[in-house]
Amino acid sequence: xxxxxxxxRRLERFQDEFARALLAExxxxxxxxxxxxxxxxxxxxxxxxxTVMKGCVDALQANYPSVARLVGDEWFxxxxxxxxxxxxxxxxxxxxxxxxxAAFLAAFAPAAELPYLPGVASLDRFWTEAHAARDETPVDxxxxxxxxxxxxxxxxxxxxxxxxxxWFEAQPIATIWRRNRYPEGADDGEIEWxxxxxxxxxxxxxxxxxxxxxxxxxxxxxCAAGRTLAAAAAAALAVxxxxxxxxxxxxxxxxxxxxxxxxxxxxxxxxxP
Amino acid sequence: xxxSAGLGLKPQHFEEALASPADGxxxxxxxxxxxxxxxxxxxxxxxxxxxHPVALHxxxxxxxxxxxxxxxxxxxxxxxxxxxxxxxxxxxxxWSTWRGAYHPDLLPFPRTDEALAxxxxxVGRVQDALRRPIAIENxxxxxxxxxxxxxxxxxxxxLARRTGCRLLLDVNNVFVxxxxxxxxxxxxLDGFPGALVEEVHLAGHSADPALGPALLVDSHxxxxxxxxxxxxxxxxxxxxxxxxxxxxxxxxxxxxxxxAERERAQSxxxxxxxxxx
Numbered sequence: 032x033x034x035x036x037x038x039x040r041r042l043e044r045f046q047d048e049f050a051r052a053l054l055a056e057x058x059x060x061x062x063x064x065x066x067x068x069x070x071x072x073x074x075x076x077x078x079x080x081x082t083v084m085k086g087c088v089d090a091l092q093a094n095y096p097s098v099a100r101l102v103g104d105e106w107f108x109x110x111x112x113x114x115x116x117x118x119x120x121x122x123x124x125x126x127x128x129x130x131x132x133a134a135f136l137a138a139f140a141p142a143a144e145l146p147y148l149p150g151v152a153s154l155d156r157f158w159t160e161a162h163a164a165r166d167e168t169p170v171d172x173x174x175x176x177x178x179x180x181x182x183x184x185x186x187x188x189x190x191x192x193x194x195x196x197x198w199f200e201a202q203p204i205a206t207i208w209r210r211n212r213y214p215e216g217a218d219d220g221e222i223e224w225x226x227x228x229x230x231x232x233x234x235x236x237x238x239x240x241x242x243x244x245x246x247x248x249x250x251x252x253x254c255a256a257g258r259t260l261a262a263a264a265a266a267a268l269a270v271x272x273x274x275x276x277x278x279x280x281x282x283x284x285x286x287x288x289x290x291x292x293x294x295x296x297x298x299x300x301x302x303x304p
Numbered sequence: 305x306x307x308s309a310g311l312g313l314k315p316q317h318f319e320e321a322l323a324s325p326a327d328g329x330x331x332x333x334x335x336x337x338x339x340x341x342x343x344x345x346x347x348x349x350x351x352x353x354x355x356h357p358v359a360l361h362x363x364x365x366x367x368x369x370x371x372x373x374x375x376x377x378x379x380x381x382x383x384x385x386x387x388x389x390x391x392x393x394x395x396x397x398x399w400s401t402w403r404g405a406y407h408p409d410l411l412p413f414p415r416t417d418e419a420l421a422x423x424x425x426x427v428g429r430v431q432d433a434l435r436r437p438i439a440i441e442n443x444x445x446x447x448x449x450x451x452x453x454x455x456x457x458x459x460x461x462x463l464a465r466r467t468g469c470r471l472l473l474d475v476n477n478v479f480v481x482x483x484x485x486x487x488x489x490x491x492x493l494d495g496f497p498g499a500l501v502e503e504v505h506l507a508g509h510s511a512d513p514a515l516g517p518a519l520l521v522d523s524h525x526x527x528x529x530x531x532x533x534x535x536x537x538x539x540x541x542x543x544x545x546x547x548x549x550x551x552x553x554x555x556x557x558x559x560x561x562x563x564a565e566r567e568r569a570q571s572x573x574x575x576x577x578x579x580x581x
Contacts, residue, residue: 042414042416042418042422046369046411046413047402050403050407066451070449070450074515078446078512078519078521079447083408083409119407120405121404122376123364123377123408124337124339124340125336126340162345164342166341166342166343236344236347237344
């Protein structure tokens, strides 16, 4: 390599080593290049280390407030720092930071006694995604009400751009999440230990949430896959044979869960999922 | 219009900011918090923008990185600039994103010819993409770096000469850096090229929790320090009034308390005019 080429890579090497020193548990033992080792040994270097870590942990705490409330500040910040060391943000839009935090918590040994944490984290993530999603005028229930039965069967309702939903088979995640996301005025009665589902959606300015049963979640899954209402209804009945389809539709339309309505010209050749 | 004082805008203060009738009030935000597809954040910013000028102060272009600014980030920033039509777009003489990881801080580098060429190229790319000049801010310093070939002011002047960019002078950063590295803040400010200064920043700092006042941290969590006000008054007396921002990011007080600090800056900006009259 020529001297010029070596000089041209100096900034690059500086940043590689500086970035390593920022995250090293023990900078002195990290085998840093001498230039960076001298720098990292200065008391002021801790300001950079602390600021980077605080920025990451603050962002995770802002993105996962229900998890933080459940486990307390100290536990949360320790877990978040552990996550951050291995997973720096990929870019500066910190609302996106920690997309896989729920998966991290599921595999995080100290959280093993709190099996509901990953589910709660996934709902905090839904909230953030709904908050920043593309704005879209929701489908008006009246537009659906005026369809003929034939049209209704061939109608395709696409979930709203901000809509996120999940069914949790074994745990009352929606209730735990709601009580910690909106603690003011939350009831503190005994939580019934059962499966729960929830829809989080922002049809207008505010993020809303509605509890859903397994049938409604299956219905929305089918809608998201672009299937007709007839097929979505079949999907709902497949998970709950006694599902109240009219009630389910009303609940979703009242929640303004859909972003567009179209009616297919003819019955599609349904393919089983 | 005469340069006036503005405030860093936090979501907690949106309602009061929107309603404030203060004369010449403008706001500054970090664009990274508004690079979203939709939702209330963006709607609030647009509502504020309909009533007040807004400046975008970026922290993430990583201009001093040995790599080009992230194309996706720059595209989203460009869309926000088109949407908000900011009074000014600014960034830092620092790096933060490197090899696909964002370090939420403004990191230092050796001011070499190589770094100057790299940063000038990056500033040029940003200005081309945004179709407007940007202003570059002097960062706070915490460590002594071996191998600077340029002092900071000469480096910033050269950068402005090469790219046509403007400068954002953060008086608190100068104060913090001067204390931490042991130089004279007054001499630095007296030597700063006033003609290139597009905007001035004022903020609070704090003593390092472990080391005390020997190490100051640019924490933006306190009111502007009296010594920083004195330096600011001296600067304005020398270079004339410039749009001036009170930054506050942490330990957020009531909006009225920030307005009072902003009013103090406003009175400093009016002082040379009074003397001239």
